[in-house]
Amino acid sequence: MEEKIKNISEEYSNKIKQAKSLKELDESFLALFGKKGEITLLPKEFSKLSKVELQRVGPLFNQIKAELEKEIGDRRYEIHEESYKNLVNENIDLTSVKLKTREGHLHPLTIFEKKIADLFGKLGFQQYDGPEIETDLNNFELLNIPPDHPSRDMWDTLYIRNKEPASPAKRGEQGTRNKLLLRTHATASQPRILKECKPPIRMMVIGRCFRYENLDPRHEHTFDQFDLIYVDRGLNMANLQFLSEYFLKAMLGEDIKVRLSPGYYPFTEPSAHIFGTCVFCKGSGCKICGETGELELAGAGMIHPKVLKNCGIDPEVYSGIAWGVGPGRMAMLKYGINDLRLFNSGDLKFLQGLKNESK
Numbered sequence: 021m022e023e024k025i026k027n028i029s030e031e032y033s034n035k036i037k038q039a040k041s042l043k044e045l046d047e048s049f050l051a052l053f054g055k056k057g058e059i060t061l062l063p064k065e066f067s068k069l070s071k072v073e074l075q076r077v078g079p080l081f082n083q084i085k086a087e088l089e090k091e092i093g094d095r096r097y098e099i100h101e102e103s104y105k106n107l108v109n110e111n112i113d114l115t116s117v118k119l120k121t122r123e124g125h126l127h128p129l130t131i132f133e134k135k136i137a138d139l140f141g142k143l144g145f146q147q148y149d150g151p152e153i154e155t156d157l158n159n160f161e162l163l164n165i166p167p168d169h170p171s172r173d174m175w176d177t178l179y180i181r182n183k184e185p186a187s188p189a190k191r192g193e194q195g196t197r198n199k200l201l202l203r204t205h206a207t208a209s210q211p212r213i214l215k216e217c218k219p220p221i222r223m224m225v226i227g228r229c230f231r232y233e234n235l236d237p238r239h240e241h242t243f244d245q246f247d248l249i250y251v252d253r254g255l256n257m258a259n260l261q262f263l264s265e266y267f268l269k270a271m272l273g274e275d276i277k278v279r280l281s282p283g284y285y286p287f288t289e290p291s292a293h294i295f296g297t298c299v300f301c302k303g304s305g306c307k308i309c310g311e312t313g314e315l316e317l318a319g320a321g322m323i324h325p326k327v328l329k330n331c332g333i334d335p336e337v338y339s340g341i342a343w344g345v346g347p348g349r350m351a352m353l354k355y356g357i358n359d360l361r362l363f364n365s366g367d368l369k370f371l372q373g374l375k376n377e378s379k
């Protein structure tokens with residue numbers, strides 16, 4: 021028995037030393053310690069031994085078993101070391117592996133709005149960043165839309181419930197004024213601008229607006245608006261016509277014809293709807309323009325004298341132009357998109373495609 025144990029030890033010690041790979045080493049390990057391995061099965065034969073023999077064989081077996089286990093462990097470590105050294109010697113450049121990455125970019129609407137801002141920036145207009153949560157005072161009242169005025173129905177407003185109810189003294193007119201809401205139009209920043217800046221004023225506002233809308237391809241509850249505020253001595257509708265043509269020609273092409281038509285906004289007088297040649301049929305009439313050959317593209321007007329007065333500017337000395345457009349709607353026309361909701365959809369295919377187009 022002792023002979024047998026020594027033979028096993030000798031045979032496998034050599035095999036372990038000569039093993040070149042982890043696979044060869046595993047084979048030796050299984051042949052020794054596997055379910056039917058030589059070391060595993062050997063103790064079954066011990067029952068044939070006498071007590072005296074067993075006293076010699078037992079410790080020898082344990083010693084050889086431990087030695088072989090250690091040899092396998094040591095050799096395994098060596099093979100790891102060798103393969104690592106080989107990798108280093110081969111000079112493999114691990115950074116050469118190119119992982120597939122996707123390039124991020126600005127939202128197409130942001131790119132588009134930046135274009136609009138650049139365009140008016142050239143005329144000396146500066147950007148103003150107003151808050152999205154506004155007071156009823158700025159969003160409505162100073163803009164010549166008093167409480168209970170029927171024109172408030174033009175905006176489906178989302179009000180914010182104030183934590184503390186207004187005190188009895190503050191109820192009534194004062195209470196309404198301080199009521200908070202999500203601004204329904206970018207024009208809500210106009211009173212802030214008129215109060216903060218001294219004329220001449222050339223400002224623009226690009227920002228998020230919110231309305232309690234029924235959603236459809238042309239209406240979103242959250243959308244962007246662009247507003248110009250231009251205050252100086254002697255401004256008139258001719259200046260307004262110029263701004264409209266300057267913008268629409270730059271955006272939709274030199275051949276576009278711009279027409280002003282009377283309109284109504286509570287904060288401008290006179291007010292105008294701005295029409296341009298239909299970009300789809302070039303004026304011959306189609307379904308989209310309702311066979312009229314033109315589309316309403318923007319809204320504008322001379323700032324109402326009451327609004328100027330409300331904000332501390334003398335309407336006898338100064339006049340102002342308010343001019344606004346929906347960048348989302350404008351982008352829909354320019355890129356032929358039929359659903360406004362796609363902009364906020366998070367559809368990467370759509371956003372990526374549009375980004376390439378808006379470059």
Ligand SMILES: [Zn+2]
Nearest residue numbers: 298301306309
């Ligand atoms: Zn048309």
